[in-house]
Amino acid sequence: MKLSTFGSRFTAHSGILQLMEDLGSALSRDEPVCMLGGGNPARIPEVERRFRESLAQLLGDGDAFDRTIGDYTGPQGHPQFIEALAGLLQRECGWDIGPENIAVTNGSQSSFFLLFNMFAGHFDDGSRRQILLPLAPEYIGYADVGLTESLFTAVRPRIDKLDEHTFKYGVDFGDVTVGATTGAICVSRPTNPTGNVLTDEEVRRLMTLASAHDVPLIIDSAYGIPFPHIVFADATPFWNGHTIVTMSLSKLGLPGIRTGIIIANEEIIRAIAGMNAILNLATGSFGPALVTDMIRSGEVLQISRKLIRPYYRSRAEQAVEWLRAELTGYPFYVHKPEGAIFLWLWFPELPISSQDLYHRLKQRGVLVIAGEHFFPGLEGQWRHQHECIRVTYSQDEESVRAGIRAIAEEVKTAYDSSPSRARAG
Numbered sequence: 001m002k003l004s005t006f007g008s009r010f011t012a013h014s015g016i017l018q019l020m021e022d023l024g025s026a027l028s029r030d031e032p033v034c035m036l037g038g039g040n041p042a043r044i045p046e047v048e049r050r051f052r053e054s055l056a057q058l059l060g061d062g063d064a065f066d067r068t069i070g071d072y073t074g075p076q077g078h079p080q081f082i083e084a085l086a087g088l089l090q091r092e093c094g095w096d097i098g099p100e101n102i103a104v105t106n107g108s109q110s111s112f113f114l115l116f117n118m119f120a121g122h123f124d125d126g127s128r129r130q131i132l133l134p135l136a137p138e139y140i141g142y143a144d145v146g147l148t149e150s151l152f153t154a155v156r157p158r159i160d161k162l163d164e165h166t167f168k169y170g171v172d173f174g175d176v177t178v179g180a181t182t183g184a185i186c187v188s189r190p191t192n193p194t195g196n197v198l199t200d201e202e203v204r205r206l207m208t209l210a211s212a213h214d215v216p217l218i219i220d221s222a223y224g225i226p227f228p229h230i231v232f233a234d235a236t237p238f239w240n241g242h243t244i245v246t247m248s249l250s251k252l253g254l255p256g257i258r259t260g261i262i263i264a265n266e267e268i269i270r271a272i273a274g275m276n277a278i279l280n281l282a283t284g285s286f287g288p289a290l291v292t293d294m295i296r297s298g299e300v301l302q303i304s305r306k307l308i309r310p311y312y313r314s315r316a317e318q319a320v321e322w323l324r325a326e327l328t329g330y331p332f333y334v335h336k337p338e339g340a341i342f343l344w345l346w347f348p349e350l351p352i353s354s355q356d357l358y359h360r361l362k363q364r365g366v367l368v369i370a371g372e373h374f375f376p377g378l379e380g381q382w383r384h385q386h387e388c389i390r391v392t393y394s395q396d397e398e399s400v401r402a403g404i405r406a407i408a409e410e411v412k413t414a415y416d417s418s419p420s421r422a423r424a425g
């Protein structure tokens with residue numbers, strides 16, 4: 001098969017492909033597998049029940065259902081959903097926005113394909129621009145969406161040790177350079193993979209930098225405020241005309257209906273609608289129709305704050321407790337879990353790479369993701385990238401418990417095999 005440059009780029013091996021294939025093959029194995037690798041949201045029975053009720057309501061209104069599945073929406077997305085969301089964001093976040101500031105996409109992943117390639121890559125004047133990730137590690141799903149090479153440039157974080165086993169990354173502003181080759185700045189908040197929540201002060205400084213250089217700051221709020229609100233730290237939701245906030249229905253528990261949301265100034269929203277028309281004609285209406293009433297009434301906020309956030313918070317605390325118990329006496333750090341659905345574990349001076357650890361765990365039926373995949377755009381060698389893994393704690397408790405036990409066993413074996421540790425012991 002002779003492939004174009006596009007064809008070759010988008011069929012090459014990628015971290016996200018490995019992740020999705022691991023998930024797929026895990027499902028077809030006979031032995032039990034602890035799936036601590038993917039980003040699937042948890043199944044929270046009370047939340048699932050609410051979505052089933054909402055579907056029954058939609059089905060009960062024959063006309064609304066027929067229009068939902070029988071009509072194309074406009075390329076900006078489902079109008080009632082957009083209007084309800086604009087109202088919610090005005091009320092809840094105090095943002096000065098209207099329906100002209102919101103576009104729907106077929107999942108945030110496709111939002112990022114559009115946004116990154118819109119602001120970075122080759123320009124008509126012969127120049128090239130990149131997306132600046134001011135705090136690596138960042139979301140693995142960004143890494144391969146570029147239509148051109150080297151779409152990203154990233155900055156190493158500051159590492160603040162909070163106690164013997166907890167740390168937090170911070171933006172190292174001394175190393176963040178915004179210049180003529182910067183097309184946009186992007187952060188996920190909360191961050192996948194680390195569970196970090198950038199402080200308000202960090203976001204304000206990034207907003208100032210972005211507007212001073214007339215480039216957008218993209219804030220990926222897939223786990224953020226006001227929904228699904230998987231945020232355990234204090235955090236203000238920010239938006240202004242220089243900021244693009246992306247949201248998603250996935251982590252509410254609806255990844256199957258592929259609904260992403262972009263909130264931006266009117267010019268950007270018109271551009272997104274234009275690209276939606278070319279790529280998709282229209283965006284899916286099913287997700288928006290399912291949640292429009294919940295958004296209009298504000299129920300989505302109650303679901304997020306009363307059911308979703310506490311669920312993940314207690315799962316995170318439990319997972320950290322298990323980890324501390326299993327790894328007593330060994331050197332390990334957990335990134336302070338401030339949000340999202342992952343633990344980011346750092347094993348300083350681990351004698352094997354995190355990719356080797358990934359393979360050893362995979363052999364035992366435990367799937368995690370090696371840290372090195374989460375540093376798109378970071379140049380130079382940094383051992384830290386190979387000392388970390390991402391562990392999802394959203395799956396059933398038994399799997400997470402067994403997975404953490406296996407991780408601890410493999411890590412202990414690796415440390416015990418190290419001559420320096422043997423000497424120290």
Ligand SMILES: Cc1ncc(COP(=O)(O)O)c(C=O)c1O
Pocket residue numbers: 039106107108109110139141188191192220222247248249250255259260
């Ligand atoms: C930080 C972040 N952004 C975006 C996405 C993409 O979400 P979706 O395409 O399901 O809306 C994910 C998915 O896990 C994510 O973790």
